[in-house]
Amino acid sequence: MHPAAEADWAIETRGLSKAYGSVHVLAGLDLRVRRGSVFALLGPNGAGKTTTVRILATLTRADAGQAVVAGHDVTAARSRVRRAISLTGQYAALDEEQTGEENLRMMARLRGHSRSAARNRATELLERFALTEAGRRRVSTYSGGMRRRLDIAAGLVTDPQVVFLDEPTTGLDPRSRRTMWETIGSLTRAGVTVFLTTQYLEEADRLADHVAVLDGGRVRAEGTPEELKKTVAAQRLDLTMTGRSAYAELAGQLGERALHRAPEELVLGVATDGSAAHVRTLLDELDPTRAQVAHFSLHSATLDDVFLELTHE
Amino acid sequence: MSDLADCTVLAGRSVRLTRRNPDAVITALVLPVLLMLVFVYFFGGAIETNTGKYVTYVAPGVLILCAGYGASMTATTVSDDMTGGIIDRFRSMDTGPTAVLSGHVAASVARNAAATAAVLAVAFAIGFRPHAGPAEWLAAIGILLLYITTLSWLGAAAGLLAKTPEAAGGFTFAMLFLPYPSSAFVPIDTMPDWLHGFADHQPVTPVIESLRGLLLDQPTGNSPWLALGWCLGLLAVALPLCAVLFRRRTG
């Protein structure tokens, strides 16, 4: 590989494919993740996010294609990749009957730390993840959020170059989620590359430098959150109609132009740039009699819109 | 060698997990002692042997039963790891199968050494009087440790094969049964003819005969060599089998 390119990309895949029986989970996946960035992989349930993470973390072999992580091929140089990464999977990988501290110490020892270095590292991580008190208790007594935090801490006992987090904030309350975002942010400030999957579009929006939407085994769209949002129109004018017939009439008239339809609420959405002039023009055009539209609201596109737009059946 | 360091860390972990699991403590320590008492007091009066007191005849047998049974619990501990998420973490940390499995085996040997000591202590307390010098004791302990190690590795293979920890428990069941059709508890010539073939030629019989011979200062014949052959032969099967099964299991 070109040395400059190698310096740029922490993860690069070409044509990754994976099938389980007749289910083609990945069908030629191409991804590039810039070193030191946060990359979010989005996709509906069963899209293959976990499969992708497992292939990149060397736990599962792809049927075809190539993946280079931290400069090493995931099949040819598996051990080198493993020494450069950490993985926190979708489901907790901890010993329930060991304390939080014992779990961390064990991971640190397995990563080659001496006894005393492992103890220090465990103490440090417990403090960083607000688990100092809980560290002396067995994991079986932890809440879901504490478990999740410990699980992520366990991935950081050494300083990995690339951190894989499969749905790191699923099951966390809003406050813990925000704390987790800060933690992830602080990782990248130290130059670490973070590859995460998430179901929360807001999370990708807040955290990620680059987002890819996975569906049907391929990347449907990718870019910065801003770029993706632009692909679905930056602003949307939502019109609440006065009645069913008015709704049906306008829906028919708009056809494909309707970006959003909510028949129960009698709401239809159309693209706009958000300027007063354009909104006025739209209202005049769509409701010339001034009797059909009851309310209107302006709506900034979210990644949810992108997601729904891209992954609808 | 980093595998050795990892193995030590993981053996410590496995021992700790056993200590914290009340079921495991009972099955590993209390049950063997109870078995000893059951054999001596419930069955002892009814069984004729040529070693005088039945406790003297049966103590080596119970030691073998407990060792095999305890070692086979490796199947469950390995299966627990393989079905939980922790194996993925170990693999992603480049902790290889050698360290993971030998950690479990080392813990099993430690656990069973403790159980053996407990059973021996109880046996002494209820009248077991072996006639063995230090050399015989050493040889007996060596054979017992080899037997435990062999069954632990077989257990590890069973744990890798089983889809669930419950299924892995089936191996423990088999190991609990295997010593019965042997000379562990009753002399083989008291068994029906059709069992002689199996009882005479299964691995438990030479192990138990060596142990009894060494501890009671009786002729051992070629039993120690047969025992050694069986154990090394089974190990030669179990180790590569574990490697293959682990690779198949983790794709």
Ligand SMILES: Nc1ncnc2c1ncn2[C@@H]1O[C@H](COP(=O)(O)OP(=O)(O)OP(=O)(O)O)[C@@H](O)[C@H]1O
């Ligand atoms: N070991 C396996 N054997 C058979 N099928 C599998 C296996 N692992 C995953 N699959 C299938 O592959 C598909 C993708 O699974 P994957 O777990 O990667 O999806 P995901 O995007 O992570 O979903 P979720 O959002 O629910 O976590 C699913 O249809 C799943 O059933």
Ligand SMILES: [Mg+2]
């Ligand atoms: Mg998943």
